[in-house]
Amino acid sequence: MKESLYITIDNNEIPIDNEKNLLEIIRKAKIDLPTFCYHSELSVYGACRLCMVEVDGIGLVSACSTTPASWMKVKTNTEEIRDMRKIIVELLLANHSQTCPTCPKSATCQLQALARRLGITKVRFKSQARDLPIDDSSPSLVRDANKCTLCGDCVRICSEIQSVGAIDFAYRGAQTMVIPSFGKDLNEVECVNCGQCARVCPTGALTPKPEVDQVWKALHNPRKVVVAQIAPAVRVALGEVFGLEPGVTMSGQIVAALRALGFDKVFDTSFTADLTVLEESNEFVKRIENNNNIPQFTSCCPAWVKFVEQYYPEYIRHLSTCRSPQQMFGALAKEILASDLGMEREDIVVVSIMPCTAKKFEAKRPEFTRDGISDVDHVLTTQELGRMIEEAGLHFRELEPESFHLPFGFKTGAGVIFGNSGGVSEAVLRYLTEKLTGQKRENYEFTSVRGEEGIREASLTVNGREFSLAVVSGLGNARKLIEKVKSGEAHYDFVEVMACPGGCVGGAGQPVFANMEAMRKRTKGIYENDRMLQLHKSQDNPYITELYSKVLGEVGGDKAHKLLHTSYHTRKRITDEGMMLSPSSGEHSVEVNVCFGTGCFLKGSQRLLHNILEYIKVRDLGSIVDVSASFCFEKCDKGPVIRVGENIIDGCTVEMAQEAIERETGGFLQSEGRDHG
Amino acid sequence: METMRKFERVCEIVDRNGRNPSRLIPILQAVQAEYRYLPEEILTFVATSLGIPPARVFGVATFYSLFTLKPKGKYLIRICNGTACHVKGSMGLYKTLSDKLNLGDGRETSDDMLFTLETVNCLGACGLAPAMVINEEVFGQVTSQRAAAIIDEIITREAQYESDSSRIE
CATH class of the missing domain: 3.10.20.740 (Ubiquitin-like (UB roll))
Structure with a gap:
């Protein structure tokens, strides 16, 4: 021993x-x-x-x-240590914008807590606070560099855990700052809006972007019907704002609070999570049958979706086309409630309560706006709802529980476990095992996909076919997995990804938590919730069945596709301008633009550009052709890509480029009476 | 074609360094030698080809004072303001050149992109105080008159070069 x-x-x-x-x-x-x-x-x-x-x-x-x-x-x-700690905190305070009462982090700020703990009543150093501009360009986050203590937590979580690196230290000495590249705004860089930076920020330097005011305005407007949807992870965390232990389910009190705040209807995002299970599983079965775009990646997490769009465009078609439960709800609410209540779509205001900052970004994606009206109007984080309840003076813990409204308030346990890493996979398995065998199963738990590891693998044999699954949380882990899939080292049929470690329960919109223990308790709360419900499988949800028979038609059918599915597109990581390499001298010119984004660069855009320039020289077209390089045409899967005039040419060869230039310049040469022999 | 030549040089620099992220500083040095500064789009390109976030490259480029993100003049004048040079009147020298080139108030580079005027904290040439470096050439015990004469000489040379090259065209 x-x-x-x-x-x-x-x-x-x-x-x-x-x-x-x-x-x-x-x-x-x-x-x-x-x-x-x-x-x-x-x-x-x-x-x-x-x-x-x-x-x-x-x-x-x-x-x-x-x-x-x-x-x-x-x-x-010791005395020395105590003195030193005080000095350190005083120095931090001297550099800090001390607008504590109006700071969104007030009461949960670690600097404030420490100053109180150490009994600091006066800062002996002269204030060095700078008046730096606040960056509120992002739909998800607000960055206030005046409150930054340069602890670097945000920098490290963004690069080490999420493998994004959207913000980093820049400049030196007293000028040191944490900023996006080239001092750009957060919405112009590769930030995926997961908000994990804000989760670990000890002060108010990075905070979720609030939408509380807009929601109050809608609630006070008598012409509007305001409906709420609550994400699964919110119910096991909101209590923390009011001094309860993490993991205590407060669904009944949340519904009561929302009604007291003035919401007309309170529904459950778990209902549309049930709907997602049916749509996504059937999509999966079809892909397996046609051996097409396997592995299928989940698409519930908007940070993950943006991550794929900007880093792995060649895998976009592997993403499930299903909208996230939040967006399915928005589409259904605007479509069905408006017609049921005989109202215009713009008079139904959909407010989501989410554990997530990226959901704010998702709600604003143009794909989810129809005729200028967003499917989801506002997204509140768990923290923001807590603040509204406090503002209204409600004694949250003492509220008499109330129940969700029907039909979108009725869910099975499968819809609730979506709030946790592994939950989507388990919910899909609960459906697939019955769908593929045609038999009802007694047991509903699949503990093999549960756990805390950032990458978990499971395999399961259904009807003689073995399915391999991976459950991933944290985008750094997702990158590792996708690289393995790319290299052929690993093969999966179905991959669930949630950007935040532990899944949505650990989202950046949740009440501030200091240790992983809080997250474990929330997870436990989610699974207890599942066990307490009468139904555990999405296919058993009677209101889902009714929705299909009355409104949607078939699972995966036309109407379902219109309301419940979407498409994705490749996107640039950073907004930038192209680089002019060979400007023409004439007024009328043909633009040739060669993409030098990573994908195209690896596929030989450098050689292509060289040959194009040689060709222009040989043909003496320099005066009428502008040649520039730009960093991404957002078609990386089809590189190398060039643009000649208005035409984008995928998989471009030298010959194709020459032909296109010849065609485009032909007109100019004739009109200018030049002979191009 | 000049832009293209430079861009091809950047590709070469990145390749020569094995696209190795730990070679970032030598890569930036070589890129700056080519452009006389670090253009934003080139830094983004370097980051992409090394597989690291642009924010990291920006961080390194802004940390070291030898790197600059602003275009610099063809002639980079550095006036030493270390203790010895300061005592020997380097700031008077700075003032003379700054007035002559119409710089100051945060403006470091002349409009014609010919000159950039900076101070450095020590060139290690205290015996030659006050010292001045123009690009790679060191000038010792510089007086205001001599500095002005050196600048005039450069201006004349450049004007000559300009008219020569326009005649050839």
Whole structure:
């Protein structure tokens, strides 16, 4: 038997069990050492210096970056350490825009909490706060650099966990800032709107973009019928705003609160999640039958969808064409409620309550707007709903529970587990196993797809065919998986991806949570919810059956396709302008534009461009042809791509380019009376 | 064709460095040698070809003061303002050139893109104080008159070059 090693922390012997650093052991010893830049899931940065402790024989060290050893005697609370912590926090405050009462992070801000904890009543240093512009260009997030402490949590989560890297440190010394590339706005760069940066931001430097005011305005407008839909993950987290433990289901109180706030109808996004299961499973069966676009990727997560659109355009056709449950709901509500109530579409206001910041972006996608009217008008995060309830002065915990409205308020457990990584896969399996065998199953749980790992694999044999599945959370993990699929190292039939680690329960719109334990409890709450419901399989939902028979027709049919499916498009990561390489001298010119985006670059756009320029020189067309390179035509799967005049040529060869240039320039040459022999 | 030649050079630079992200700094140095600054679209291109986010490249490019994202003049004048040079009147020198080239108030580059005027903190040539470097050439114990004369000489040379090349065309 291996003898356990001990370390002395403030005169107490604490066992060492594989902790990576002193900080973890100290926290295990129930001492809440303050930190700004430490997150167990991220790399150690050691920038904030708040976790300084004294180790006998060494002196002051930062606990987060010190490996524990059994000989260490650690003190966490000496006079020197206490003074130092105060100075650090005071210095941070001196650099900070101190508009606390009006800050969206007020009450959950870690800097504020620390100042209070350390008893700081006065900042002894002169204020160095800068008046930097606030970036609210993104539909999902607001970036206020005046409140940034440069802890780098956002930078690391964006690059290490999400593998996006939309923001990074720039400049140096006192000028150092965390900003998108070239100081652009957040909506002009590759940000996927997942908001994990805002989730880990200790202050108000990155926050979800609020839509509370617009929602109040709609609620106060007597001409509007305002309907709410609540995402699965919201019900197990909203209670936290009001002091309840994570994972406590508060659906009844949420419905009561929404009605008290003035919502006319309260529905459940889990209902359209049930609908998604039917549509997405049938799409999957068809793809399997035709051996077409396998693996099928889920499409419920808008951050993941944008990720595929900008990094893996060649896999866009693998995304399920199903709209997310939020958007299915929006489309149905505007279509059905408007006609049922005899109202215009614009007078039905659909408000989603989501655990997610990317859903704000999704609701504004042009695909989900018909005749200038969005299917989903406003998206509130769980946090924002909490704030509205507080503003209205409702005693949330004491509200008498109420039930969702029918028909879109009735769901099965399958629709509820969508809120958790693995939930979509499990819900699909619950349907597929019955659909493919034609037999009812007693058991409904598929625990093989549950778990905490960022990439989980499962296989299942149904009707003699083996299906392989992968469940992924975190976009960095998604990138790893997609690279494996690309290289042929792995094969899957069905892949579920949620951008946030742990799935929607860990979304950036959820109440601020400090540790992974909160997320575990929310997950547990979701599965308990499933177990408490009478029905667990989407196909058993009687209101879904009724919806198909009365409105939608067949699963995957024309009407269902119109309302419940969508399409995606490749998109640039960064907005930029092309680079003029060979400008013409004449007034009338033909534009030739060669794409140099990654996809095209790898497929030989450099050689192509060279040959085009040679050709123009040989043919003496330099005066009437503009040649430029641009960074993405958004058709990366078909590269190399060039544009000649108005025509886009996919998979372009030198010959094709020459022919197109010849054709386009022909007219000019004739009209100018030039001979091009 | 000049733009194309430069762009092909960038492709070459990236390839020569094995498209290795850890070679970012030498790549940026080579790109800057080609353009005299780091154009935004070229940085985006470098990031794409190295497979790293443009924000990371921007971060590196803005961290080191040797890199610049603003176009610089054909002649980069650096006036040393280290202790020795400062004592020997480098700021007077700076003022003379700044007035002569109509710069100042944050403007560092002349409109004709011929000159950029900067100060540096120490060239390590304290024995030659006050020191001035134009592109690669070092000038020691520079007086205001001498500095002005050097600039005039460059202007004359450039004007000559311009008229020569226009005659050839």
